[in-house]
Amino acid sequence: MAFTFIFCFIPPFLFIFLFHSLLLHFFKPNRPKLPLPPGTMGWPYIGETFHLYSQNPNVFFASKQKRYGSIFKTHILGCPCVMISSPDAAKFVLVTKSHLFKPTFPASKERMLGKQAIFFNQGPYHAKLRKLVLRAFMPDSIKNIVPNIESIAKHSLHSLQGRLITTFQEMKTYTFNVALLSIFGKDDQVLYREDLKRCYYILEKGYNSMPINLPGTLFNKSMKARKEIAQILAKIISTRRQTKQVDCNDLLGSFMSDKEGLTDEQIADNVISVIFAARDTTASVLTWIIKYLGENPSVLQAVTEEQEAIMRGKEEQELSWEDTKKMPLTSRVIQETLRVASILSFTFREAVEDVEYEGYLIPKGWKVLPLFRNIHHSPEIFPDPQKFDPSRFEVNFGSGSKLAV
Ligand code: HEM
Secondary structure, eight states: OHHHHHHHHHHHHHHHHHHHHHHHHHSOOOOOOOOOOSBOOOBTTTBTHHHHHTSOHHHHHHHHHHHHOSEEEEEETTEEEEEEOSHHHHHIIIIITGGGEEOOOOHHHHHHHOTTSGGGOOHHHHHHHHHHHHHHTSHHHHGGGHHHHHHHHHHHHHHHTTOOOOHHHHHHHHHHHHHHHHHHTTTHHHHHHHHHHHHHHHHHHTTTSOOOOSTTSHHHHHHHHHHHHHHHHHHHHHHHHHTTOOOTTSHHHHHHTOTTOOOHHHHHHHHHHHHHHHHHHHHHHHHHHHHHHHHOHHHHHHHHHHHHHHHHTOSSSSOOHHHHTTOHHHHHHHHHHHHHHOSSOBOOEEESSOEEETTEEEOTTOEEEEBHHHHHTOTTTSSSTTSOOGGGGOOEETTTTEEOO
């Protein structure tokens, strides 16, 4: 009986199934195929790389944006790319749909900073690192070190007196010292500061070198320096563990106190990466602030008055966390400098699958570059974008006629 059932009914079902599959194969439902964003891809393989390098990259990006709008395609450095230059598109790629776009860096950079660093990861491990880094830079963690940061600044200024200096170099020394303070707190760093500084300087020299790991090359020296930094960190971690000193207020403490636990290697990769992320960026912004204040004497005068008023109004001579909240003009100068100087012109991501954005296809595997500088210099968002004007960051309450100071 069962045999008869199988014999009679299965073949018609099989036939219908196969027929349906064949129909689907030859007559696919007419789904609209999304177009690629506008733009040109240049020559085969080379793309538009020479075009990009034959001029200021910012001019390349700006002229493309003018021609094609805020989303366009191109081909540079061997990769097909989609460039985006609107705040909404940047939010889509970096925040709301960040899981569809993975960070991509050359393998040599990953080896140098460390594969397990926050920059090169996604998902729960990235979220965990982000939480640990943020915890160490929250007001509760940094308010106690404000006087120490001030003291580093005073010491730096004192050491400059009577010397002809390269501002950026001096700012790098200053930000390195502040980075060590925020990572290791007030004590640990003193012991190892010079060794860490020596190794980090070797590491950074080779960061943009050819990734050839042979004795004597800059890359090789950097990799050795990196190893030495990891050894110094392992010593600091071991001392902290022995003395049961787990202080979440500094970054190392935050990494060490994580319940799920980070390995020493993960901690080393992330400490090196945070120094890397924090140091040159901050030093560069400080250098631009000095330049803009020098070029705008009235703003310099107003900032000086704001700072002097804070010191006049208090008994003790040390700067406190509360004081930093009484600097609206100084804060606006920082914001406007970040906008005009736009020290990081763009970043890279890679689409992990085909993605639709505003009716366009971003194909899987293509690089996606949010162009921060184009957004910061857009006349629709910031009228007269080249002008250094801190007042554009004044908070406007209500009708628009009354400005908060
Ligand atoms: C004013 C100076 C700075 C600028 C302009 C800046 C800019 C940026 C930008 C644009 C990114 C995103 C990169 C990307 O996702 O592709 C980033 C990421 C990051 N920055 Fe900064 N940064 C500055 C200072 C600092 C400082 C002082 C720290 C110290 C904690 C820091 C730590 C980080 C970290 C850990 C990330 C990775 C975040 C993540 O992957 O979730 N940055 N920074």
